[in-house]
Amino acid sequence: MRMSIIIIVILLLALSGVSGCASWTAERKAPPIGSFVQVGVERMHVVDAGPRESAKPPVVLIHGASVNLRDMKLALGDALAPERRVIIIDRPGRGYSTRNGDGYRLDAQASAIKAVVDELGVHNPIVVGQSLGGAVALNYALQYQSEMSGLVLLAPVSHEWPGGVAWYNNVSGWPVAGFLLRRLFVPIYGQLTAEKNINDSFAPDAAPEEYYDNSGLVLLFRAKDFKANAADVAHLKEQIIKQQDLYGELQLPVAVVTGTADTTVSPKIHSAQLERDIPGAELTLLPDTGHALHHAETARILEIIDALTERVSK
DSSP: OHHHHHHHHHHHHHHHHHHHHHHHHHHHHSSSOOOEETTTTTEEEEEEEEEEESOOOOEEEEOOOOOOOOHHHHIIIIHHHHTOOOEEETTTTTTTTTOOTTTSSSSHHHHOOOOOOOOTTSOOOOOETHHHHHHHHHHHHHGGGOOOOOEEEOOOOOOOOOOOHHHHHHHHHHHHHHIIHHHHHHHHIHHHHHHHHHHHHHHHHHHOOOHHHHHHHGGGGGGHHHHHHHHHHHHHHHHHHHHGGGGGGSSOOOOEEEEEOOSOTTTTHHHHHHHHHSTOEEEEETHHHOOOOHHTTTHHHHHHHHHHHHHHHH
């Protein structure tokens, strides 16, 4: 009995060591690059860039699953900032933003982002969301459309899809198996396969050079970050089902953009249906483009944001 206890203690210490080392290494490689804004119980990591005074409405960028705010900064934020104010936020529980309780909820994430926007004195932004961030952006619009200039959805998750999600997103929520997964399997195996997974997620497009390092993707392999990301994905479908019948209530300018070669989020199930559901929504199809369209077709996305800005100004 005593020997069993000793073995368990040693195992727990070893797991803590592996996980702690992974977190320490990740945070050295990808430290915070923004400031912190306290909103309620959450401490949100935010990049606030660009001119405070601009004729163009500010833009709020919401990143997708697995990544953090650096992804949107690399793809769009740096290009938008010379001409307008840009707010880029680590979603609750991701990157360096905190999460409490049921922070995986789309409405909770949208509310936290709106609280940051208000705290920074940003008025009537264009909200841009990619992938799972698109689902959050849709929820943001359903709650706050009267305080927005427009909505841009990039390969958004918006409607119920057949099947489930990757096994590890569900296992992460299990008491014992989830603990072992996050503390041992993810820090080691996750980093070993990261480059391949990046190439797969960008296909058929090529990933930007040094994307792994520049995007801070290594932060995903911290136990707390992986747990939050897995919960976001595992609970997504049930929430999409609840909100998908409400999109007809949206009456603000909406642009939907998707790549025709996207095998991660089906253009037909999601973006095409959004065009039908949202009055006046404009759908743009990007031929031979995959899920990471904000990187592969940055110039086209910027044009679409500018075009929506002109619609707002009329």
